[in-house]
Amino acid sequence: MNTVSYAKWVIKYRWFIILATFVLVFIAAAGMPRLYFSTDYRYFFSEENPELLAFEELQNIYTKNDNILFAIEPKDKNVFTPETLAVIEELTHASWQIPFSLRVDSITNFQFTEADGDDLMVGDLIKDAGSLSSEDIVRVKKIALNEPLLLNRLITEKTDITGVNVTINLPGKSITEVPSVVAFAREMADDIRTKHPDINVYLTGTTVMNNTFAEASQGDIQTLIPIMFLVILIIMVILLRSFAGTLATLLVILMSSLVAMGIAGWLNTPLTGISVIAPTIIMTLAVADSIHILVSMFNEMEAGKDKREALIESIRINMQPVFLTSFTTVIGFLSMNFSDAPPYHDLGNIVATGVVGAFIFSVLFLPAVIAVLPVRKRKPSHSGRFFDSFGEFVVRRKKELFWAMLVVIVGLTAGVSRIEINDVFVEYFDKRYTFRTDTDHVTENLTGIYQIGYSLSAGEDNGINDPEYLKNVESFSQWFKxxxxxxxxxxITDTMKRLNRSMHGDDDAYYRLPENKELAAQYLLLYEFSLPYGLDLNNQINLNKSATRFTATLEDMSTKDMLSLERRAYEWLETNFPESGFYSGSGTVIMFSHIAKRNIKSMFLGTGLALIIISLIMIFALRDVKVGLISLIPNLAPAFMAFGLWGIIFSQVGMALSVVTAMSLGIVVDDSVHFLTKYIRARREHNMSAEEAVCYSFRTVGKALWTSSVVLFAGFYVLTFSGFKLNSDMGLLTAIAIALALAADFLFLPPLLMKLERKKI
Structure with a gap:
């Protein structure tokens, strides 16, 4: 069946096609209730990710470090008052009621040791805070500020803010675990604010961050999709000036999104801050196919044909380019499966599904609906005359445009050399999220939320009591500080030094590591027996006492600085403490620091494969090797120019931008495919010269290219309204690439064709 026969078949069975489409869309969309929001940042990493495996190994050996950190800041800037200490004490006790809480640490329940004759006394640093005398407060303040385990972790030298850290052990059996924990903690914080208006409370920690990933996803769904729908509606009304065309297009984009998200639901795909933007991208891409079919139909009607003839002709001339653009777009998004981050796999697969749906609806459902709805007779539009004139201008100024655009392409591409890979993962969220503002405040005033951890092996059971081992740990600690x-x-060395001092009558001269292994073992055993439930040493020592946990807390650090610190620490351990075993650090910040770099490497392969496939498709479809190869220049240039411009303006790229080249490659091909198919049609069917074919292409497809590019630009620019940086950055860079692609296809591709295509085809 050729395209003309196909078009007649669609018109003949239009009502059946419309009803069957609605039924199939309903079945597919029925999977949407199965969608759920992921609340685990670990989903950003593949199961084979080495940093994730190292992190989980550390978590399995010691206490998990998923946490909620309450930061308490009295407005009088003095933590050490009976009133504020009483609030901290109350919050410490109440925090044990948080679901899945495993441990609570604060300055009030810090297990302080002191000598009582020959006995070792272990207990809370602060008890019954409301009744403390001024002398008591001076004493506990001095102790807290001299304790390495507290200073710059739960208290600062200014004593204007303090923290209560709650360690959370999530079973991982329900998606409601994280939201319920965070909701409980927020209620506690609100309760403190209500009862004590003179105290500010801030919430941060990895569990809160997990929940914010889900909140970002939900926020984007609630804001971006309505904005995108409104933008498309406005653009369609202005540029198409057709009720039937606008309604049919809106139905196509709506059904494409419903089918894609419904199938994702049937496949139990979790929604993340990244994959949740899929409907917005699908809506954007789905418009393009409909626009080309509708604009071509309107052009034919302006030329005197009735609606039926115009619709058949539009399908005839657009079936191949619409299929090609959809196919190349699918290839571009499927190449995101090469990413090292599973959320990008989900985004690519969902969008690819939506694009396939959009193609089917555009060439099947859209013509059927247009055949049913009334479409008024069209008069010749000013836009047609404009693109006639524009085509003549390009032909007339082909030399100047070629060299000017070549200079622009080379100049912008040179900016790629300024790009450096960098991410600050807390900044994935903008300041509309309280997690971001609270975390910024805590980081600036109390402590960092980034941690890097090590499991330092002693080589044998009970080996952690060996003085030589403890000295090595102490040296590594000092180097890190x-x-x-x-x-x-x-x-553990800080605890050992404190125990040694306490066992020598609290003499500060003995604030050093025990010199005898047996003595150190006795001190540690005595201390462990004295600790209350929930405050044991499992967060620092493994079960057979053959290794200890080393944890460094860090301020805001870029990916570059974090990886540099990790490398230096690795080299220090390898040189000075090789018997410690595993040299690599672990932690969420390490995982996120490596993912951007690894993602870029993996996407090089994905982009290369996508480029090869798309190039072969272009050559095969156009049946012209030379024109197919020529098309690569305007198809590749926009991504390089966009990255170059980004490098000139911003210089830094992160994980999100690593997928833009492959993704945008499939999108920006659309314009060149439509232009080149019309160009070759003019050369072959109408025996035109290169110059005449360029003018023909602008006349027949110029308006559609302009309209679809405006929609694509607007759609991806809408993503910049996302509060999730990965999405906003990706949207901005892709929008830039689309704008540059239009410029390349309008101002560079035609002069290039005229320069290299002088003979008739």
Whole structure:
């Protein structure tokens, strides 16, 4: 069946097609209730991710470090008052009621040791805070400020803010676990604010961050989709000036999104801050196919044909380019499966499904609906005359345009050399999220939320009591404290030194590591027996006492600085403490620091494969090797120019932008495909010269290219309204690439064709 026969078949069975489409869309969309929001940042990493595996190994050996951190800041800027300490004490007790809480640490329940004759006394640093005398407060303040495990972790030297850290152990059996924990913590914070208006409360921690990923997803759904729908509606009304065309297009984009999200639901695909933008992208891409079919139909009607003849002709001339553009777009998004981050796999697969649906609806459902709805007779539009004139201008100024655009392409591409890979993962969220503002405040005033951890092996059971081992741990601790950006280091050696002092009558001269292994073992055993439930040493020591946990807390650090610190620490351990075993650090910040770099490497392969496939498709479809190869230049140039412009303006790129080249490649091909198919049709069917074919292409497809590019630009620019940086950055860079692609296809591709295509085809 050729395209003309196909078009007649669609018109003949239009009512059946419309009803069957609605039924199939309903079945597919029935999977949407199965969609759920992921509340686990670990989903950003593949199961084979080495940093994730190292992190989970550390979590399995010691206490998990998923946490909620309450930061308490009295407005009088003095934590050490009976009133504020009483609030901290009350919050410490109440925090044990948080679902799945495993441990609570604060300055009030810090397990302080002191000598009582020959006995070791272990207990809360602060009890019954409301009744403390001024002398008591001076004493506990001095102790807190001299305790390495507290200073710059739960208290600062200014004593104007303090923290209560709650360790959370999530079973991982329900998607409601994280939201319920965070909701409980927020109620507690609100309760403190209500009862104590003179105290500010801030919430941060990895559990709150997990929940914010889900909130970002929900926020984008609630804001971006309505904005996108409104933008498309306005653009369609202005540019198409047709009720039937606008209604049919809106139905196509709506059904494409419903089918894609419904199938994702049937496949139990979790929604993340990244994949949740799929409907917005699908709506944007789905418009393009409909626009080309409708604009071509309107052009034929302006030329004197009735609606039926115009619709058949539009399908005839657009079936191949619409199929090609949809296919190349699908290839571009499927190449995102090469990403090292599973959420990008989901985004690529969902959008690819939506694009397939959009193609089917555009060439099947759209013509059927247009055949049913009334479409008024069209008069010749000013836009047609404009693109006639524009085509003549391009032909007349082909030399100047060629060299000017070549200079622009080379100049912008040179900016790629300024790009450096960098991410600050807390900044994935903008300041509309309280997690971001609270975290910024905590980081600036109390402590960092980034942590890097190590499991330092002693080589044998009970080996952690060996003085030589403890000295090595202490040396590593001191080295880490001297590194820029490190605010606190937590090791077992600080506890050992405190125990040694307490066992020598609290003599500060003995604040040093025990010199005898047996003595150290006795001190540690005595201390462990004295600790209350929930405050044991499982967060620092493994079960057979053959290794200890080393944790460094860091201020805001870029990916570059974090990876540099990790590398230096690896080299230090390898040189000075090789018997410690595993040299690599672990933690969420390490995982996110590596993912951007690894993502870019993996996407090089994905982009290369997509480029090869798309190039072969272009050559095969156009049946012209030379024109197919020529098309690669305007198809590749926009991504390079966009990255170059980004490098000139911003210089830094992160995980999100690593997928833009492959993704945009499939999108920007659309304009060149439509232009080149019309160009070759003019050369072959009408025996035109290269110059005449260029004018013909602008006349027949110029308006459609302009309209679809405006919609694509607007659609991806809408993503910049996202509060999730990965989406807003990706949207902005892709929008830039689309704008540059239109410029390349209008101002560079035609002069290039005229320069290289002088003979008739």
């Amino acid at each position: 001297d590194q820029p950006g490190v605010v606190n280091v937590s090791t």
